[in-house]
Amino acid sequence: MATGWKGSTRRRRLPRNWPQIRARILERDRHACRWIREDTGRRCGAYATEVDHIHRGDDHRDSNLQALCDWHHQQKSAMEGGMASKAAAERRRAEPQHPGLI
Numbered sequence: 503m504a505t506g507w508k509g510s511t512r513r514r515r516l517p518r519n520w521p522q523i524r525a526r527i528l529e530r531d532r533h534a535c536r537w538i539r540e541d542t543g544r545r546c547g548a549y550a551t552e553v554d555h556i557h558r559g560d561d562h563r564d565s566n567l568q569a570l571c572d573w574h575h576q577q578k579s580a581m582e583g584g585m586a587s588k589a590a591a592e593r594r595r596a597e598p599q600h601p602g603l604i
């Protein structure tokens with residue numbers, strides 16, 4: 503099967519045995535997307551075709567990997583590409599410190 507990485511500008515450093523890891527994670531999660539939907543608080547459950555790193559980086563252990571559907575993998579990748587820091591900045595602004603606590 504062709505991988506979706508070809509032509510990607512943001513290639514992760516993936517281990518040599520990534521295809522095996524990927525297959526194992528999809529199997530472990532029964533090909534069901536593990537994304538928790540904000541509107542329902544439940545797992546998406548759509549057919550998963552992607553394996554996502556829960557925390558960004560080079561941690562390829564099973565505990566840091568989860569199956570996601572194509573849609574949610576794209577959502578997460580988009581968020582990681584700059585949206586995350588913006589959201590964090592907005593959260594900080596939204597929580598002014600109580601003057602009495604300073």
Ligand SMILES: [Zn+2]
Pocket residue numbers: 535536537546547548570571572573574
């Ligand atoms: Zn999903």
